[in-house]
Amino acid sequence: MxxxxxxxxxxxxxxxxxxxxxxxxxxxxxxxxxxxxxxxxxxxxxxxxxxxxxxxxxxxxxxxxxxxxxxxxxxxxxxxxxxxxxxxTKNYLRITLEEYLESIEKELNLVKKVNSFNKEHNPEKFKKNKNLGLIFQEYLTTQKENLETTIQKMIMFKKELD
Amino acid sequence: MxxxxxxxxxxxxxxxxxxxxxxxxxxxxxxxxxxxxxxxxxxxxxxxxxxxxxxxxxxxxxxxxxxxxxxxxxxxxxxxxxxxxxxxTKNYLRITLEEYLESIEKELNLVKKVNSFNKEHNPEKFKKNKNLGLIFQEYLTTQKENLETTIQKMIMFKKELD
DNA sequence: GTATTGGTTCGGAAACTACCGAACTAATTA
DNA sequence: TAATTAGTTCGGTAGTTTCCGAACCAATAC
CATH class of the missing domain: 1.10.10.10 (Winged helix-like DNA-binding domain superfamily/Winged helix DNA-binding domain)
Structure with missing residues (x-):
């Protein structure tokens, strides 16, 4: 440097x-x-x-x-x-947020898949961990919504951005 | 497999x-x-x-x-x-969330540092990007709070967890 | 004791990544 | 036309990661 x-x-x-x-x-x-x-x-x-x-x-x-x-x-x-x-680029923050959103969606999807797989194949294990699984799923959902509104906010500044 | x-x-x-x-x-x-x-x-x-x-x-x-x-x-x-x-381990979700929290805190910290560096050294650039910077900072703060409450919820299930 | 079981440690091979320098191209200038 | 400028492409090297097999160790079984 x-x-x-x-x-x-x-x-x-x-x-x-x-x-x-x-x-x-x-x-x-x-x-x-x-x-x-x-x-x-x-x-x-x-x-x-x-x-x-x-x-x-x-x-x-x-x-x-x-x-x-x-x-x-x-x-x-x-x-x-x-x-x-x-x-x-003036919209690099938006790109970053969109990357986050994508990764959160992917993870949420996976968690749902795992939950339903265990529900079907390992029912007693699923029951034991149900609350945790759901809390995690809830967290990811909230985060996804939060990201979406943030991105909306950014788009409102579009003139400045693009 | x-x-x-x-x-x-x-x-x-x-x-x-x-x-x-x-x-x-x-x-x-x-x-x-x-x-x-x-x-x-x-x-x-x-x-x-x-x-x-x-x-x-x-x-x-x-x-x-x-x-x-x-x-x-x-x-x-x-x-x-x-x-x-x-x-x-029964608390692997908590570990994951704590890892997230740590990484969010680190990033929030960095964003603040960058904002204040630019405010001091590149004032006109800072002005132009101020809204974006603040939106990002706000997003990270919300996310951090969200994580903290989720971890709290998990701790409430401690008996099941540990 | 010797053999077996359950697992660790070590040296090295294969694959991948990040970077460099040298040779190159394409456009401009002299 | 020759030289310079701005940047790209290519081959190779050094470093890192991931895994494997062989040798090894420690505890139990015979």
């Missing part, structure tokens, strides 16, 4: 790790994304990212393209300038 | 993958855990698991011990029988 304050550098590492885990990104992609989240600049060039992250051209190329493909970032150009400039 | 129905086998794969992802377990550990969740039997022996999963002694040993260490499963013995028998 070059040319950035120590405070920022630490936050980049921390945020980067978080993105890496939560979105299953390679470490470098997580760091690049963190740099952009924490930056003043409207648009980092390819070169900027190489300098800041101290990574090779090829790695930066691969990871920038990955982030673009996953819609975490986007690029724009300036007339009379061959470079591409990258910035976070 | 031997000696289990096709339906169960499919569910084991699906559940196993889910545990693998959500709890960062090796594939075999995820499958073993899934087998136990979906089973009638009160206590699988070491041998049982080897047969069902078609994995080697050493792998089964390693992964059973991992699951025990992480408190996903526990073992008991029968008098006059040298074998160990494994079963899911």
């Amino acid at each position: 070059q040319n950035i304050s120590e405070e920022k550098c630490k936050l980049v590492e921390e945020l980067g790790l978080n993105f890496e885990e939560k979105h299953n990104l390679p470490p470098l992609a997580g760091r690049i994304y963190a740099v952009m989240i924490l930056s003043n600049v409207e648009g980092h060039s390819f070169e900027d990212i190489i300098e800041i992250t101290c990574a090779s051209k090829s790695s930066v190329s691969t990871n920038l393209n990955l982030l673009v493909q996953l819609k975490f970032i986007e690029y724009f150009t300036k007339t009379g300038d061959r470079k591409r400039y990258f910035r976070t | 031997q000696n289990i129905s096709e339906e169960k086998c499919k569910l084991v794969e699906e559940l196993g993958l889910n545990f693998e992802e959500k709890h960062n377990l090796p594939p075999l550990a995820g499958r073993i855990y899934a087998v136990m969740i979906l089973s009638n039997v009160e206590g699988h022996s070491f041998e049982d698991i080897i047969e069902i999963t078609c994995a080697s002694k050493s792998s089964v040993s390693t992964n059973l011990n991992l699951l025990v260490q992480l408190k996903f499963i526990e073992y008991f013995t029968k008098t006059g029988d040298r074998k160990r028998y494994f079963r899911t």
Whole structure:
């Protein structure tokens, strides 16, 4: 990490790790994304990212393209300038929330499947764990609803977002 | 997967993958855990698991011990029988929820840090994204509270659980 | 004692991931 | 046309993960 304050550098590492885990990104992609989240600049060039992250051209190329493909970032150009400039997409929070929603739905589905499988095949086990299973199912349902309303709220800010 | 129905086998794969992802377990550990969740039997022996999963002694040993260490499963013995028998711990749902809570707290913390960093260092960017940042923070807070009450509910069933 | 049972430990193989450097392409400039 | 710029593609390497088999250990059975 070059040319950035120590405070920022630490936050980049921390945020980067978080993105890496939560979105299953390679470490470098997580760091690049963190740099952009924490930056003043409207648009980092390819070169900027190489300098800041101290990574090779090829790695930066691969990871920038990955982030673009996953819609975490986007690029724009300036007339009379061959470079591409990258910035976070304005709706990355919505993407994150939608990812959460998807994963919650998947899990809720699984829990229901397990509950009904055990109900049918292991009735005495099901009875014993019924309350727990239902509490978990209830929790997931609440969370799903919560996510849906949050996403609705975000869409209300659409003009700002898109 | 031997000696289990096709339906169960499919569910084991699906559940196993889910545990693998959500709890960062090796594939075999995820499958073993899934087998136990979906089973009638009160206590699988070491041998049982080897047969069902078609994995080697050493792998089964390693992964059973991992699951025990992480408190996903526990073992008991029968008098006059040298074998160990494994079963899911009765509070694995609580463990899962507590893991969620921890990860939400971490993320909420990070979001706050990012918000205050941007407020200080990139004020115009912060202004532009303020509403989104706050909506996200609000969402995380609600979710955290939701989790806390759910865990409380679970603790109310303590007698059944522990 | 010796054999068997139940399980652990260790070394290594196979597969996967993340990154790098070198060679390359395609567009622009001189 | 030659050189430069901006970025991509490819082959390979280092590190990590997951699993296996073989050797091993400790307790019981013969």
